[in-house]
Amino acid sequence: MPKLAIVGYGKMGRLIDQLAPEYGLEVSARVDVDRNESIDGADVAIEFSVPSAVLGNIQKAAALGIPIVIGTTAWSEHLAEARVLIEANKSALVWSPNFSVGVNVFTRLVSEAARLLANEKEYGAWAWEIHHSTKKDAPSGTLLQLVDRMKAAGYARNIDASSNRAGAHPGTHEIGFDSPADTITLRHTARSREGFARGALKAAQWIIGREGFYEFSDVLFGG
Ligand SMILES: NC(=O)c1ccc[n+]([C@@H]2O[C@H](COP(=O)([O-])OP(=O)(O)OC[C@H]3O[C@@H](n4cnc5c(N)ncnc54)[C@H](OP(=O)(O)O)[C@@H]3O)[C@@H](O)[C@H]2O)c1
DSSP: OOEEEEEOOSHHHHHHHHHGGGGTOEEEEEEETTEEOOOTTOSEEEEOSOHHHHHHHHHHHHHTTOOEEEOOOSOGGGHHHHHHHHHHTTOEEEEOSOOOHHHHHHHHHHHHHHHHHTTOTTOEEEEEEEEOTTOOOSSOHHHHHHHHHHHHTTOOSOEEEEEEEOTTOOOEEEEEEEOSSOEEEEEEEOSSSHHHHHHHHHHHHHHTTOOEEEEHHHHHHOO
8 A cells, every 4th residue: 555644733634544545645754843753664645735845845855755735725936846856856745725526627617618709808807815824925826827727718808806714614706707787707616625635645546656847737637
């Protein structure tokens, strides 16, 4: 059975621990601020911690040749550095601000809507999300990625973005287009954190034995 190191043992780390056996993975290390177990000997690592810890965790895994799945959000300014680390060590990484299969499909639908409306100047756009009150970053990494994808699809006008933090909500993302004639609303609602954990575990199975720097969309849609 391949061995899995869980790096960051908070809400996501603990859920991944519960679900790992369903994916044929044996948890060999659980790492957190006050739990310093060695990841050496693991076949793959899954990381859900804090933005300031991500690059150091990638460095440790890459130096040991352990492929790593990064679920932590709000570290995108270090992506280029992370890629260099992975390539220099001939290691492997999969990252995504959102490991839900549904959100990755939703992102493609949003890109296509943005592409189709890019030249329809009467349509303005908004982007909105809500998450539980303990989420540290706002806007969410997923919302930032949705806005980036809309721009990459050719939608060059303003996209008015906003966030709410309240209660225990696992995450809703909404993209809308509004014109004098009508409104289009595209919305994804997560029911629990389980979809994120299952996606990260799917990515962990996929990255074992590979080399390179990937996004979860590569795992789902083949690049
Ligand atoms: N990509 C996705 O699909 C997805 C889904 C859900 C969440 N997330 C993201 O994943 C991250 C974690 O979310 P969560 O809900 O699990 O948060 P959480 O419950 O706060 O867990 C984060 C854990 O990481 C620990 N940690 C801090 N520094 C560390 C280090 N240097 N090494 C290892 N662990 C460290 C924290 O310890 P302390 O509490 O002692 O600081 C905490 O136990 C966030 O960035 C969140 O936005 C992503």
